[in-house]
Amino acid sequence: MIAIRNLSHSLGNKTVLRDINLDISDNTILGIVGINGAGKSTLLRLLAGVYLPDEGAIEYDGRSPEKAETRQDIFFLPDDPYYTAFMTPKGLFDFYKTFHPHIDKETYDRLLSAYKIDQKGKVRNFSKGMRRQVFIALALAVKPEYLLLDEAFDGLDPLSRQIFKDAIITLVEEGHTTVLIASHSLRELEDFCDKFILIDSNVIKQQGDIAEHVGRLCKFELAFTERVSEELFSHLPVVSLTVKNRFVQIVLEGDGDDMTEKLEALSPAVMDEMPLDFEETFIHDVRKGMTV
Amino acid sequence: MTNVKAYFRSHMRENLRTLVFILAIVLAVTALTGFNEQSRQYSFYDNEHMLHRGYDAGLDFSVGILILLAFVLPVSEFAFFKRRINLDCAYSLPISRRAMGTVHYLTGLITLFSAFTLSYLLNFAFLLSIGGEHFNFMPMLAHYFLCLILGFAIYSVMVFVFNEANSVGDGIWFMLQYTLVFGLIVLALALLIDNAYILDYGGASLPFRVFSTLTESYEGVIEVNYKLSVKKLILWWQIPQYVFWLLFWIGLGILSAVGFFLSFGKRRTEKIGEISDSFFGSRTLIPVYALCLMIIQNLEFKHIAIWTIIELLALAGYTGYRRGFHYKKSDIAILCLLVIFLFV
Numbered sequence: 001m002i003a004i005r006n007l008s009h010s011l012g013n014k015t016v017l018r019d020i021n022l023d024i025s026d027n028t029i030l031g032i033v034g035i036n037g038a039g040k041s042t043l044l045r046l047l048a049g050v051y052l053p054d055e056g057a058i059e060y061d062g063r064s065p066e067k068a069e070t071r072q073d074i075f076f077l078p079d080d081p082y083y084t085a086f087m088t089p090k091g092l093f094d095f096y097k098t099f100h101p102h103i104d105k106e107t108y109d110r111l112l113s114a115y116k117i118d119q120k121g122k123v124r125n126f127s128k129g130m131r132r133q134v135f136i137a138l139a140l141a142v143k144p145e146y147l148l149l150d151e152a153f154d155g156l157d158p159l160s161r162q163i164f165k166d167a168i169i170t171l172v173e174e175g176h177t178t179v180l181i182a183s184h185s186l187r188e189l190e191d192f193c194d195k196f197i198l199i200d201s202n203v204i205k206q207q208g209d210i211a212e213h214v215g216r217l218c219k220f221e222l223a224f225t226e227r228v229s230e231e232l233f234s235h236l237p238v239v240s241l242t243v244k245n246r247f248v249q250i251v252l253e254g255d256g257d258d259m260t261e262k263l264e265a266l267s268p269a270v271m272d273e274m275p276l277d278f279e280e281t282f283i284h285d286v287r288k289g290m291t292v
Numbered sequence: 293m294t295n296v297k298a299y300f301r302s303h304m305r306e307n308l309r310t311l312v313f314i315l316a317i318v319l320a321v322t323a324l325t326g327f328n329e330q331s332r333q334y335s336f337y338d339n340e341h342m343l344h345r346g347y348d349a350g351l352d353f354s355v356g357i358l359i360l361l362a363f364v365l366p367v368s369e370f371a372f373f374k375r376r377i378n379l380d381c382a383y384s385l386p387i388s389r390r391a392m393g394t395v396h397y398l399t400g401l402i403t404l405f406s407a408f409t410l411s412y413l414l415n416f417a418f419l420l421s422i423g424g425e426h427f428n429f430m431p432m433l434a435h436y437f438l439c440l441i442l443g444f445a446i447y448s449v450m451v452f453v454f455n456e457a458n459s460v461g462d463g464i465w466f467m468l469q470y471t472l473v474f475g476l477i478v479l480a481l482a483l484l485i486d487n488a489y490i491l492d493y494g495g496a497s498l499p500f501r502v503f504s505t506l507t508e509s510y511e512g513v514i515e516v517n518y519k520l521s522v523k524k525l526i527l528w529w530q531i532p533q534y535v536f537w538l539l540f541w542i543g544l545g546i547l548s549a550v551g552f553f554l555s556f557g558k559r560r561t562e563k564i565g566e567i568s569d570s571f572f573g574s575r576t577l578i579p580v581y582a583l584c585l586m587i588i589q590n591l592e593f594k595h596i597a598i599w600t601i602i603e604l605l606a607l608a609g610y611t612g613y614r615r616g617f618h619y620k621k622s623d624i625a626i627l628c629l630l631v632i633f634l635f636v
Contacts, residue, residue: 011562048384050561068295071386078380086306098298099386135381148384 001025002047002146002178007056009042016042018202020056024180024195027172031193031210032182033282038199040182041079044148047180048076060146072099075144079151080128081135089134090119096138104141111137114163129155136160140167147171149181153188165192190214190278200286210278217284218256219276222248222268236262239284251276251284296391303395307403310368314407318357322414325353329422347426349419349514351435354411355507358439359500361404362446366454367464369400374460376564389557397451397552404447405440412436428514435510439503442538445545446499452548455556456570458563466568469577471498473584474540480584493533502537567614574613579626582606586633603630 007020016039024030032040045051047058049065063070087095089112097103112119115133123131132155139147147168153161169192171177183189189196190210198206206213217239224246233241236259239251248268252259256273263271325331332348372378373393383389412432419427453470457463475497482493496502509527529535569575582602589598610623 012566045380045561048380050380050383052560068386068388068391071384072295074384074386076380076384080377081381082377086309091306095302098302099295 001061002180003059004047005057005059007043007046007053007058009039009046009051009054011042015202017046017199020204022197022204022207024178026178027175028195029168029172029179029181029193031186031189031196032180032199033184033186033189033196034182034199035286036184039202040199041150043199044076044150044180044182045078047146048074048148050076073145074148075139075142075146076148077132077135077139077150077152079154081131082123087123088120089117089123089137092123092134092138093141096142100142100144102143103138104143107143108137108141111140111163111167115160127155129157129160132156133160136164136167140164140171143171143176145177147177147179149179149183151183152181153183153185161188168192186279186282187277196278198282198285206285214276214278214281215256217251217253217276217281218259219249219251219274219280220259220263221270221272221274222250222263222266223270224248224267225269232266240287251280295385295387296395299385299387299392300395300398303399304402307399311403311406314361314403315410318407318411319414322353322411327414327418332422346515347419347422349427349432349511350415351412351432351507351511351514352504354408354415355439355503357411358404358408358443359446359503361407362443362499363450363467365400365404365447366450366467367460369396370451370454370463371460372396373455374458374463374564376561379561379564383561390553393455393556394553397549400451401444401447404443408439408443409436426515431510431513435507435514438506441542442499442503442506442545445542445548448545448549448552449541452552452555453572455552455559456572457568458559458566459568462568462573466573466577469574469581473577473580476581476584476588480587484587493536496533496537497540499541502534502541505534506538574609575622578606578609578613579630581609582626582630583633586630603627606630 002022002024004020004022004024007017008015009017020043032043034040042051046053047065049071052066058065060070060073065071065074093103093105093108109119112134115130115137117126117130117133117137123134126134132152136152139149152164156164165188168177168179172179181189181193193210195208196206196210196213197204227245228243228248230241230243233248233250236250237253239253240249241251242249246269250263260271260273329347332350334346334348336344336346370393372382373396382392385392416429416432419429449470450467453466454463457466475493478493478497496505509529563569582605585602585605586599589602606627610619610627611617614620614623
């Protein structure tokens with residue numbers, strides 16, 4: 001289990017994370033979401049031992065990531081993975097093998113072959129997406145106990161993303177790995193994350209189960225016979241509301257059936273409940289600046 | 293420990309290409325420039341006006357390689373740690389930062405010693421081919437080991453200084469500043485206390501000077517027919533400023549090596565690439581340079597225009613250091629103190 005206690009960190013004069021407390025159970029896939037500059041990457045770097053916290057502590061089963069031995073069980077895939085200039089994918093594999101003797105060559109070769117990566121090419125000549133593919137293959141071949149992924153899907157084509165997601169799910173199902181993913185692509189996270197945390201204004205604003213969180217809100221499109229005003233909906237728990245003459249799009253907080261009943265009471269000519277995904281929920285939450 | 297050994301092996305393997313490249317350059321340049329009996333030959337008259345033929349021991353080329361690499365290798369070995377993009381992967385590896393730094397330090401030292409030793413051995417083989425009767429080979433051994441110690445010292449100082457910087461540019465700038473600063477301090481001190489004896493120490497401070505005078509004195513005993521022979525070597529060891537700076541650099545090298553091992557990896561990763569804020573860097577060196585220059589010019593020229601130039605130089609130094617006109621209060625305070633110093 002990963003335990004984060006009273007974690008605070010600043011970059012220069014700017015506080016990036018303030019008093020973060022979080023427990024992450026084993027074999028979980030946790031999505032870390034937040035707007036640009038929210039502190040997602042900083043949190044991952046602190047978890048990987050790249051940054052040392054200003055205050056507070058991080059523990060992996062009671063061990064600090066500042067200790068080299070703890071990092072034996074961690075694999076951090078940063079936003080822009082890079083290693084020394086002359087490294088080839090083959091060289092990188094040999095390099096990581098020195099630290100992870102049980103690294104799975106078959107998995108590595110299979111993934112690189114699926115990604116069509118030349119094992120003898122120089123990593124520095126690869127595009128960002130290709131570099132990411134090489135490191136994804138490394139991460140999955142290492143089969144670490146804790147896998148930390150920053151903007152994991154950035155620059156990957158749809159097929160590469162699917163291969164990656166399937167491999168992560170397999171790792172977690174095999175009971176090996178706890179995965180933490182920071183991403184802007186919330187639709188990708190929704191597919192396979194168990195839990196999420198939302199970082200906003202330096203703190204964890206929300207956390208929990210993604211499905212439950214998305215189910216907390218419901219979205220409707222309504223059409224009335226006459227022009228309506230926003231006041232008509234003032235008695236409802238509105239998260240967002242767009243009124244254009246007779247047409248209304250509304251997002252409400254609460255159970256879908258209850259809200260359907262309340263909206264029907266307003267006698268719309270047409271009413272449809274629309275699907276709401278994690279990304280839309282995230283946008284509404286951040287715009288509303290809500291706290292749990 | 294297993295990981296440290298593994299990292300060392302891996303880093304050495306990765307640097308093998310660099311090492312081979314450096315050794316090939318050494319080999320090629322030595323062969324092209326040094327392996328020519330004609331160019332090594334010189335003539336001189338003895339006290340009885342008899343013409344003699346002598347051969348140059350050619351140690352300065354090997355020493356030149358040693359000095360050059362003592363400045364180049366700290367940059368090539370540690371520039372990796374000055375790019376933040378590298379550190380996400382590097383610092384999340386299961387090896388401590390200190391161990392990683394030690395591996396890079398040792399790799400540089402091995403490269404330094406290998407290149408110097410190869411050059412020295414090549415030269416030795418060439419001297420043997422010219423003829424043993426022209427040279428005393430035993431003092432070469434002493435010179436070789438003294439150079440190794442001095443090379444280790446200069447390399448360690450530069451490794452420490454470079455690693456006090458947050459960027460490659462700042463690191464190289466710090467290295468240049470440290471090369472000159474000690475001589476300047478001694479010069480200013482000598483003028484301040486009006487001591488001509490200490491004044492002589494200032495000019496002998498540069499590592500290049502220590503190496504070149506030492507090498508020249510050893511050549512005196514290595515070359516059988518060299519005019520000054522053993523006297524010059526004895527004389528070198530009797531010149532206190534030479535011995536002082538030899539011991540100074542060796543001592544500073546040992547301190548720097550210790551300082552490096554204690555401090556490496558302690559710097560906040562997030563500061564890499566930003567303006568270097570170490571007390572061992574420009575924030576201390578700029579005022580030291582300005583103060584020393586003011587002391588020197590005050591006693592020598594007593595001219596206000598030169599004070600103004602020095603003040604402007606300090607301002608330029610801070611402008612470069614802060615990458616623009618974003619001076620800190622401490623910078624302004626120091627510039628003001630320097631003005632006050634003018635009137636005191």
